[in-house]
Amino acid sequence: xxxxxxxxxxxxxxxxxxxxxxxxxxxxxxxxxxxxxxxxxxxxxxxxxxxxxxxxxxxxxxxxxxxxxxxxxxxxxxxxxxxxxxxxxxxxxxxxxxxxxxxxxxxxxxxxxxxxxxxxxxxxxxxxxxxxxxxxxxxxxxxxxxxxxxxxxxxxxxxxxxxxxxxxxxxxxxxxxxxxxxxxxxxxxxxxxxxxxxxxxxxxxxxxxxxxxxxxxxxxxxxxxxxxxxxxxxx
Numbered sequence: 001x002x003x004x005x006x007x008x009x010x011x012x013x014x015x016x017x018x019x020x021x022x023x024x025x026x027x028x029x030x031x032x033x034x035x036x037x038x039x040x041x042x043x044x045x046x047x048x049x050x051x052x053x054x055x056x057x058x059x060x061x062x063x064x065x066x067x068x069x070x071x072x073x074x075x076x077x078x079x080x081x082x083x084x085x086x087x088x089x090x091x092x093x094x095x096x097x098x099x100x101x102x103x104x105x106x107x108x109x110x111x112x113x114x115x116x117x118x119x120x121x122x123x124x125x126x127x128x129x130x131x132x133x134x135x136x137x138x139x140x141x142x143x144x145x146x147x148x149x150x151x152x153x154x155x156x157x158x159x160x161x162x163x164x165x166x167x168x169x170x171x172x173x174x175x176x177x178x179x180x181x182x183x184x185x186x187x188x189x190x191x192x193x194x195x196x197x198x199x200x201x202x203x204x205x206x207x208x209x210x211x212x213x214x215x216x217x218x219x220x221x222x223x224x225x226x227x228x229x230x231x232x233x234x235x
Contacts, residue, residue: 011049019161020152022050026168026200029142030055034108036140036171039130041197041205042112043121044149050166051110054144096132103137113193121150122207123198131174131189135181140171141193145200167200175225184234191228 015021040051084095084102103109111133113126134141147165155162174189181189195215198206209215214227 008052011052014049018046018152019156019159020046020049020164021161022053022164022166024050024054024166024168029168029170031140031142031171034106034139035103035137036108036142037103037130037134037137038108038110038142038144039193039197040110040112040144040146040166041118041123041201042114042116043118043146044152045117046149046152046162046164047112047117047146048110050146050149050164051112051144054110054142054166054168055108096129099133100136103133103139109133113190113197118150118207121205123194123201123205123209125208126190126194128186128190130193131186134174134193135186135189138174140173141196142171143169143193143196143200145169145197145205147201147205169196169200172196187232188228188234191231192225195224195228 038051038054040047084098099109111130113128113130114124115127115129116124118124130141145167147167148163152162152164172192175192177185191209191212191214195209195212195218198209198212198215199218203210206215212227212231214224214231217224217227
């Protein structure tokens, strides 16, 4: 908890030289305690910082690319705050095991299923890491749509403030398929997670999921899961 508070204060102060303001909507959707997994769209380094604030003072832990580990002071501070460093673009079984062990102790885990940052802010196809953790642990997943982060780099270089918004959706539990979940099933669960993130965002951000029947179902107040099975050829 101590290092979480230090990191929280540090990030709160850092937003001034970084010229960032933010608002968080849907805070009531965050459970009173862990464990749970927070998933966000990813278009800037600001996503990581804002994800940290979603759970406020709670104990939390989050994925960060291995390259962050060697960044002076920040890499050390993130590790103290609970970061699990992963090798981007590969299946990092060590990191997954560490994440599952942390979740079992009640930790809150934050990650961006896309893995890498979107260059234009539109969502890319999600990878299966979040779905793997959610199906293995059985904990709730909190979908968060982050608006405005894609503009930060350009604004900061031009000495303009960037306003970020985090839109928190209701917790979701991975649907039961009445059999043992296999690796091939994870793509449908990933689709389910990603469309719930997209559901928190303006249409511009939908990207890979803009034409998803699952997202259309969510927008209409219907169940997305059957469409996720169809989209991934599992129905």
